[in-house]
Amino acid sequence: MTRAGLARIPAKPIAIVALIAVVLLMPNILSGSTYWLTVLTLLAINVLLVSSLRSVTLINEISLGHVGFALVGAYAQGLLMLKGGLSFWSSLILSGLLAAFVAAVLGYPFLKVKGIYFSILTLLTAETFRLVAYYSDFTGGFTGLLGIPAPEPMNLFGRTVAFTTVNTYYYLAVGLVIVALLILYHFERAYVSFQWRAIRDDSMLAAAVGVNVIRFKMVNFIISAFMAGISGALFAAFQHNLSPDTTSRFGTLMSIYILVYMVVGGKSHFIGPFIGTTVLTLVAEFTRPIAEYQPMVTGAIAILVMLFMPMGLAGLPAQIRRWAGKQFATRPLPKQSGE
Amino acid sequence: MALLETRNLGRNFGGLAAVSNLDLVVDEGEILGLIGPNGAGKSTLLNLVDGTLRASKGRIVFRDQDITRYPPHRRARLGIARVFQRNALFKSMTVLDNVLAGSFLHARHDPFSVLVRSLEHVRRQREVITRCMDLLAFVGLDDRAHMMATSLPHGSQRELCVAVALASDPILLLLDEPLTGMNADETASMINIIKTLNREKGTTTLVVEHNMKAVLGLCGRSVVLNYGQKLTEGTPRECVADPAVIEAYLGTDTDVV
Amino acid sequence: MKSLDVWVQAIINGVALGWLYVLMALGMTLILSIMGILQLAHGEIYMMGAFLVYYLTRQSIGIYPAIALSMVVMAAVGVILERVLFRPRANQDVVLTSIVISTGLTLILSSAAVVGFGLYTKSLPFLISGSFSVAGAGVPKDRILVIGFSVAALLLLYGFLKRTRLGLAMVASAQNREGSFLKGVNPNQMSMAAMAIGCALAALAGALAGSILQLQPYMGSLPMINGLVTIVLGGLGSIPGAVIGGMILGLLNGILPVMFGPAVAAVAPLVIVILVLLFRPKGILGHD
Numbered sequence: 001m002t003r004a005g006l007a008r009i010p011a012k013p014i015a016i017v018a019l020i021a022v023v024l025l026m027p028n029i030l031s032g033s034t035y036w037l038t039v040l041t042l043l044a045i046n047v048l049l050v051s052s053l054r055s056v057t058l059i060n061e062i063s064l065g066h067v068g069f070a071l072v073g074a075y076a077q078g079l080l081m082l083k084g085g086l087s088f089w090s091s092l093i094l095s096g097l098l099a100a101f102v103a104a105v106l107g108y109p110f111l112k113v114k115g116i117y118f119s120i121l122t123l124l125t126a127e128t129f130r131l132v133a134y135y136s137d138f139t140g141g142f143t144g145l146l147g148i149p150a151p152e153p154m155n156l157f158g159r160t161v162a163f164t165t166v167n168t169y170y171y172l173a174v175g176l177v178i179v180a181l182l183i184l185y186h187f188e189r190a191y192v193s194f195q196w197r198a199i200r201d202d203s204m205l206a207a208a209v210g211v212n213v214i215r216f217k218m219v220n221f222i223i224s225a226f227m228a229g230i231s232g233a234l235f236a237a238f239q240h241n242l243s244p245d246t247t248s249r250f251g252t253l254m255s256i257y258i259l260v261y262m263v264v265g266g267k268s269h270f271i272g273p274f275i276g277t278t279v280l281t282l283v284a285e286f287t288r289p290i291a292e293y294q295p296m297v298t299g300a301i302a303i304l305v306m307l308f309m310p311m312g313l314a315g316l317p318a319q320i321r322r323w324a325g326k327q328f329a330t331r332p333l334p335k336q337s338g339e
Numbered sequence: 340m341a342l343l344e345t346r347n348l349g350r351n352f353g354g355l356a357a358v359s360n361l362d363l364v365v366d367e368g369e370i371l372g373l374i375g376p377n378g379a380g381k382s383t384l385l386n387l388v389d390g391t392l393r394a395s396k397g398r399i400v401f402r403d404q405d406i407t408r409y410p411p412h413r414r415a416r417l418g419i420a421r422v423f424q425r426n427a428l429f430k431s432m433t434v435l436d437n438v439l440a441g442s443f444l445h446a447r448h449d450p451f452s453v454l455v456r457s458l459e460h461v462r463r464q465r466e467v468i469t470r471c472m473d474l475l476a477f478v479g480l481d482d483r484a485h486m487m488a489t490s491l492p493h494g495s496q497r498e499l500c501v502a503v504a505l506a507s508d509p510i511l512l513l514l515d516e517p518l519t520g521m522n523a524d525e526t527a528s529m530i531n532i533i534k535t536l537n538r539e540k541g542t543t544t545l546v547v548e549h550n551m552k553a554v555l556g557l558c559g560r561s562v563v564l565n566y567g568q569k570l571t572e573g574t575p576r577e578c579v580a581d582p583a584v585i586e587a588y589l590g591t592d593t594d595v596v
Numbered sequence: 597m598k599s600l601d602v603w604v605q606a607i608i609n610g611v612a613l614g615w616l617y618v619l620m621a622l623g624m625t626l627i628l629s630i631m632g633i634l635q636l637a638h639g640e641i642y643m644m645g646a647f648l649v650y651y652l653t654r655q656s657i658g659i660y661p662a663i664a665l666s667m668v669v670m671a672a673v674g675v676i677l678e679r680v681l682f683r684p685r686a687n688q689d690v691v692l693t694s695i696v697i698s699t700g701l702t703l704i705l706s707s708a709a710v711v712g713f714g715l716y717t718k719s720l721p722f723l724i725s726g727s728f729s730v731a732g733a734g735v736p737k738d739r740i741l742v743i744g745f746s747v748a749a750l751l752l753l754y755g756f757l758k759r760t761r762l763g764l765a766m767v768a769s770a771q772n773r774e775g776s777f778l779k780g781v782n783p784n785q786m787s788m789a790a791m792a793i794g795c796a797l798a799a800l801a802g803a804l805a806g807s808i809l810q811l812q813p814y815m816g817s818l819p820m821i822n823g824l825v826t827i828v829l830g831g832l833g834s835i836p837g838a839v840i841g842g843m844i845l846g847l848l849n850g851i852l853p854v855m856f857g858p859a860v861a862a863v864a865p866l867v868i869v870i871l872v873l874l875f876r877p878k879g880i881l882g883h884d
Contacts, residue, residue: 062691062692062695064695109874110874113873113874113877114877115691116634116691117873117877119691119695120824120828120873121870121873121874124821124825124866124869124870124873125870127821127866128863128866128867128870131859131862131863131866132863134862135858135859135862135863136859194439194440197429197431197432198429198440200431201428201429201430201431201432202427202428202429202430204391204423204427205423205427205428205429205503206429206440207390207410207411207412207415208389208391208411208412208415208420208421208423208427208504209415209420209440209441209503209504209506209507210412210415210416210507211412212410212412212413213412214410246817247814252817252821253817256699256702256703259695259696259699260696260699260700260703263692263696267692292707292710292711293707293711294707295703295704295706295707296703296704296707296708296711298700298703299699299700299701299702299703299704299707300700300704301700302696302697302699302700302703303681303696303697303700303701303704306693306696306697306700307681307685307697310693
């Protein structure tokens with residue numbers, strides 16, 4: 001039975017710093033190509049969403065409705081800025097908190113039911129949110145929410161920075177996403193704590209020795225929803241228009257895509273969602289000339305990864321090591337007798 | 340003095356009553372045996388007492404506290420410990436870490452149990468380690484403290500499960516078929532553990548067991564269940580000789596004695 | 597107050613739709629209880645069944661033979677999918693794996709349909725034209741035919757499961773996978789049969805739906821959700837439950853828009869199912 005690794009504490013912090021540096025220098029590397037910066041901004045937002053989805057797997061649950069929390073965050077951001085006149089930053093925090101609140105309310109009954117029912121529940125709930133947004137005039141009905149303003153200009157180091165262009169929004173979005181991921185990562189390190197390990201190993205036994213399993217699961221679920229809400233809010237301020245259409249970012253199709261991104265990257269590693277989202281987004285970009293075939297390619301990759309690399313791309317090094325070990329073993333390992 | 344009482348306890352699954360009209364009393368300091376043919380509801384009763392299952396009707400009172408609606412972790416904190424029928428162990432941890440988990444997580448001594456603590460932090464608590472090693476010595480596993488819990492053979496794993504349950508210093512110990520799958524030596528060892536525990540610490544014990552010889556030797560009193568209801572109770576010898584009990588067992592593979 | 601005509605139409609539509617959900621649900625519940633997986637691409641099987649009929653009727657094959665042929669072909673496709681994709685492998689989280697594989701399949705099949713047939717809606721030739729007159733209201737004959745075929749399929753399935761050796765083995769396998777395995781039932785054979793039957797029923801549902809509604813490559817996602825909702829309502833693993841659940845859902849979908857408008861009609865069934873999952877996850881008749 002393969003042991004799913006918890007947050008692999010990277011023995012290469014240099015690599016992480018280098019990665020962050022590359023990310024931050026992207027606008028310069030791409031000489032300000034608007035198209036690619038747009039792609040990368042959306043990529044960053046998606047990485048946050050997929051990472052938040054992944055953190056739910058740490059409590060052995062699969063949420064098929066995380067787009068629902070993103071929807072809550074996005075519409076909250078849009079409505080607070082448009083109709084409430086609030087600033088980008090206050091709306092951002094409030095949107096995340098609203099998504100977290102929804103998770104707090106729904107989490108307790110949802111987490112008490114068996115695994116597959118939980119997944120179905122999340123799927124149906126996200127779809128319900130979308131339909132409410134679709135039919136409700138308050139959220140703009142089927143046309144959606146239009147004209148969400150960009151973040152207000154900020155005064156940085158004596159210069160006024162406006163966020164109306166992709167160049168500047170890129171930094172804002174990516175910066176916030178990095179902060180959010182660091183927070184998620186910090187919480188994940190807490191998962192090596194005793195209580196979390198006990199819950200993962202045998203949640204029934206954990207309860208029997210006094211761990212309030214539901215409370216821990218709720219904390220995880222709420223934080224995950226908060227991050228998903230933030231990703232939605234960032235999307236709203238970037239895209240300026242939200243659509244509750246079934247093929248939009250908040251429909252079941254997107255739920256499928258983020259699940260695929262997570263699994264292809266590898267759900268057992270913190271860096272998995274980043275890898276999966278990046279690889280598949282690049283695949284989508286490079287198959288643009290044959291756009292009708294893109295879902296086919298993505299679907300095929302998902303199936304192949306699931307069948308042959310169940311640990312995902314992030315698990316590739318470990319899988320290669322294991323395969324190499326098997327090839328080069330000269331004699332069978334001594335049989336471990338029990339006593 | 341009654342430590343645990345169930346009053347008119349019942350639990351339904353769909354239309355089937357797994358347990359019904361159950362009035363049970365467990366006195367402080369005794370070892371009570373719960374016997375009956377397969378499907379009589381013995382495991383269900385343990386699940387109801389430790390909180391894994393919610394009662395459909397009736398009440399459960401522990402030390403004069405109505406715990407009917409309490410979830411499992413809350414009952415654990417009150418001093419009810421359960422050893423499951425399957426070998427429930429923390430798979431990623433060593434033998435010692437399992438017992439540490441049993442003692443540390445119990446949090447009867449720590450009201451802030453929600454605080455996350457790392458394994459390293461716990462390992463640094465010298466007194467806790469000593470206590471857990473003593474427990475392992477008590478069940479005979481101290482020489483294997485740093486092996487992975489899953490690498491132990493079946494009998495030793497069961498002893499580890501008992502140690503984990505004891506780590507929280509329980510007032511009431513629930514044992515679900517502790518002797519299943521054990522050979523003669525392991526059985527004798529386990530019986531000795533239970534007896535010593537009861538004699539030296541006065542731990543009240545409720546045992547579900549099929550091994551009648553063990554029950555005769557171990558329990559001061561026993562209760563017989565059939566079809567989810569109490570058939571009779573008394574000393575094990577009385578129960579085993581009761582014609583109604585023998586009839587309940589006839590047609591099953593369990594030897595009465 | 598709406599006229600009788602509208603009500604009759606609503607009820608008949610609801611019942612016809614409901615029977616289509618039943619056909620989907622029967623397949624999904626068989627696959628779920630025998631193979632233990634959620635086949636989320638079942639809607640795409642439905643869609644392919646419909647498009648296959650479209651293709652065949654364009655080759656001048658009559659609609660009824662086309663439907664029959666489509667069912668057979670999709671059954672074979674189901675068996676191939678089971679063999680290639682859904683065989684259990686060691687060391688696997690079956691739930692996650694099956695969800696990901698079936699969603700990947702969804703992407704492949706729906707984009708294949710877009711590539712092969714384009715995005716514009718298509719229609720199938722009529723099954724039958726004209727309508728009855730019931731109490732002064734017009735009842736389209738094709739809806740009745742859809743109900744008729746669905747009921748016939750259900751009865752055939754029921755007979756198969758209760759009377760044939762393979763069918764009885766499938767029932768046993770659905771209720772107790774390990775137990776029946778010990779009694780000599782071949783789990784792979786059961787899975788292939790489950791996929792074959794499930795896909796045939798989905799193809800039938802797709803073809804029937806295509807003849808009273810329209811075809812487009814994404815027509816399968818809503819029926820899949822409705823199938824899922826149906827089996828949750830009726831109880832996972834229960835065939836009578838699937839029928840009851842389908843009827844309830846169908847009637848809700850037929851009547852609610854007339855009574856309350858599209859918003860409530862879309863949201864209410866989902867909310868009902870959410871409540872069912874929270875308070876009685878077993879559904880009406882479930883036992884899994």
